[in-house]
Amino acid sequence: MASIKPSVPKGTRDFSPTEMVKRNFIFDTIKSVFRKYGYQQIETPSMENLSTLTGKYGEEGDKLIFKILDSGDFFSELDQLTELELIQKVQDKNPLPTNATFGDKVLHYLRSKDQAQQLRLASSIAPHISEKALRYDLTVPFARYVVQHQNEIIFPFKRFQVQPVWRADRPQKGRYREFYQCDADVVGSDSLLNEAEFVLIYDEALSKLGLKDFTIKINNRKILSGIAEIIDKADNIIDLTVAIDKLDKIGLDGVIKELMDRGFTADDIEKIKPVILLEGLNREKLESLRSALASSVTGLKGCDELETVLNYVDLCKLQTANLELDITLARGLNYYTGAIFEVKTNEVAMGSIGGGGRYDDLTGMFGLKGLTGVGISFGADRIYDVMDELNLFPEATSQSTQLLICCFDKDGEKFAMPILQQLRKKDINAELYPAGAKLKKQLDYANNKNIPFTIIIGSDEIESGLLTIKNMKTGLQEKCSADQILEIISK
């Protein structure tokens, strides 16, 4: 059989060892920060019942859910049976008492016959039914988890989750059909301390990853509502925010034109203008907002909430992040009810590398009302691209091999094995290249795997016990005894 080179499905990826080391660096860093702030990891199954997922992502989202066919051979044995054998089998499973009347027996037979027919039908339909689907995000499974396990959970429940999700999106550059999401949420606490801690988490995690200039944008849904309220257009909040959101791209004149096109009056625009043109420090922006929104109770509540978050953050010191109140930020308008977050790097042109917000009714869709929550997400794939472009990945990590021992024959192996095990006992990742290969091949192997040190065991070394360790980067060689290897490697 001539064979075609195998491939992976469209929109999915293999991750090579080099890529995995980098991806692990990102995920391990973010996880360690989540843990530092008291967030605990959970995992949910890759597949959820279809009923759990459908209707949660809008019409467009529902179409992108990957459905799984019911599988298995639960019915295959039925196919071997005749009609009468199948009825007999059903009867056997539900035997009549020995004192059954004739009527009982007739009824029993008829019922078993009906059941047998239903089984046969089920058997023919089964391979074409789908009752399960791959999860589309981590949020709905989390809501399902909270409702299902509500009696075991002590609230506030701070959880994080790092797992792949699947979407039947048209694959394109940077958009995959399988990708990891990296979420932290707390449910059951309305304290704005949580919002502040998410700012700190973004700051700490992205600083640890080596990002040197990034902005955490923060807004509040109630402020957006307030803006719509002061012009008496609460119903047009979407139109309003879509237009304002374009300020960066099309400027004030463009936004005004767009607002007019969307049916806002000159009078409306006059009232909104000071809000759109908000400038200065966060506190100054807040002051301007307060006066502009003075007539909206909701708007002022939004200002209060934002100020409380800023106050909490001020009690600590941000390591790297710029925290910026940005009232044009309007993501997740359909479900966020309080704070809205978005994170952008200023070092590379790239969409947002994180986002989140507060929602007041996450678990309502599964019948548990009134549980408030707030959460954030890290965009791992984009962070990967940013770090790759800025060369931020550490060269060597504890995940790589640190030393390769090369040898030529069985005697070399015999000499090397105890040295090798001694190093491993000291938690050094080390390898022995199996005897029989040319030295060039062995050194190529070391270079390819980015192994920083090599030792070559020839007959001289075996006789004298004196080894030569080579730094593969600098080319520097050093004579040493087996006991000194650890010292040299750890330098």
Place this chain on the structure above:
Amino acid sequence: MASIKPSVPKGTRDFSPTEMVKRNFIFDTIKSVFRKYGYQQIETPSMENLSTLTGKYGEEGDKLIFKILDSGDFFSELDQLTELELIQKVQDKNPLPTNATFGDKVLHYLRSKDQAQQLRLASSIAPHISEKALRYDLTVPFARYVVQHQNEIIFPFKRFQVQPVWRADRPQKGRYREFYQCDADVVGSDSLLNEAEFVLIYDEALSKLGLKDFTIKINNRKILSGIAEIIDKADNIIDLTVAIDKLDKIGLDGVIKELMDRGFTADDIEKIKPVILLEGLNREKLESLRSALASSVTGLKGCDELETVLNYVDLCKLQTANLELDITLARGLNYYTGAIFEVKTNEVAMGSIGGGGRYDDLTGMFGLKGLTGVGISFGADRIYDVMDELNLFPEATSQSTQLLICCFDKDGEKFAMPILQQLRKKDINAELYPAGAKLKKQLDYANNKNIPFTIIIGSDEIESGLLTIKNMKTGLQEKCSADQILEIISK
């Protein structure tokens, strides 16, 4: 809407924070040992092309593959178009040159019409097609990976992989439809050093997990072939091994009866008996085997291979494992060609917790011939159960919160925040319970999360700056300043 409590699909599981800490302990330990021996992590997509998977697991296995429906709304826009509009659209995509003849135009129209009809057909069939499936194990995707990336890989390629797999098995106790596999394989090296290192990896990983008495059984497929050869029944090797495999359960007489039932003669049995009754140390068993298999070249080759592995292992010192030559071990007889491994704990009644072996043609199924490999697998779910039963999980890990600060009001929060951030800067996992809850609720939270230390911030503490830190296990309280907390926690 009255709502039903949501659930997960049959045979799948949620993992709670407590379970995740334990699972991570297992996976992190095994991964660190894999890395120590130079194995590098890869990941492959959850879904593979159906053609990659089918035909690889036998008829029974194929039935258990979960198929995924092709999804997405790539065709939905077509449904809006009339026949003529669709044809026009197809024509627009492939415009004719301006100097096209009348004949060209007719042909172009007819071709576009055909194409439009095909599109319409595809659109109606698409939602019912499955071209993808969830991976069934990590071995076939690994083989696919090696073939697909053969030009980027430097051999020998030592890879490990820890990812979930899916099987549409009938769910039952201890058998799930989604579970993690944990595999390490090396391909492109026939050195028996690899087999020896897998013995060392099992020994080190399971010792690190706290197992105190376990056996690594080793056999060689060539020895099994040899036994069949010396009685001239190479074709009956399966019958032979199935019978011998039962020695533990049914004793020698039982095995003899079973062999007779399966058509072996008294003469055959006389020849096999010394092999079945093999006793003593591994080296003694090997000597007996050599004389019993003296007439089989293959059998003797198996003995040589086994001896080489034992010699390698003897150069090191096993920490805990008993390494036992067991010629009744016959797993994977269809694909293993050399060494066969199986690991069992002797502390708990449980099936094997690991296994593996050498195969000579893993990648042949994808057209890359002659690449030998050897690999092992850890049974993570069973190891979890063993450790749970033996109480081997560490009580606290770096994954848990170490300190909860309790407070009563905004002033308490304000006082606590800088202390909290100072501890976090020193890599202490710490939390502040948001103000407003009763103390009992806060301490319940600490107990439920197994947080070992708490500090309560009242007005006295704020005034004096003197804190009281409580050890939640012992109940012991200690007065301290903010600077002394770290010291007390780390004790």
